[in-house]
Amino acid sequence: MGDIIFWTLVRIAVTLPALWILKSYVDEKLWWIVGSAAIYVVIIHPAFVAYRKFEKKSKKVLDSTLCATCKHFDPSAVLCMKYDKHPTEDYIPCDGIHWEPK
Ligand code: SF4
Structure with missing residues (x-):
């Protein structure tokens, strides 16, 4: 964006x-x-x-993606706020380790 x-x-x-x-x-x-x-x-x-x-x-x-269901994910910017990176279909910045439910 x-x-x-x-x-x-x-x-x-x-x-x-x-x-x-x-x-x-x-x-x-x-x-x-x-x-x-x-x-x-x-x-x-x-x-x-x-x-x-x-x-x-x-x-x-x-x-x-897994990130879409994580509390660290900002859907408006498609951004992981914890890692300050953009997840994609093939790339999850934390590899799912820091996923937390919303
Ligand atoms: S913490 Fe992990 S699962 Fe959650 S949004 Fe960031 S990369 Fe995705």
């Missing part, structure tokens, strides 16, 4: 100054259309696609 936020902020940091510079070269009515399209294509759509991938990947972890 942090990756999605980071890269969205990077795209915002690049896109908004670029649009600001573009404003002086393009007609104002056209600039609004180009600006809106650029914000959607460069910022919103990639963030949405990345979030959908994260959600799909997270669902597998939430549905089928």
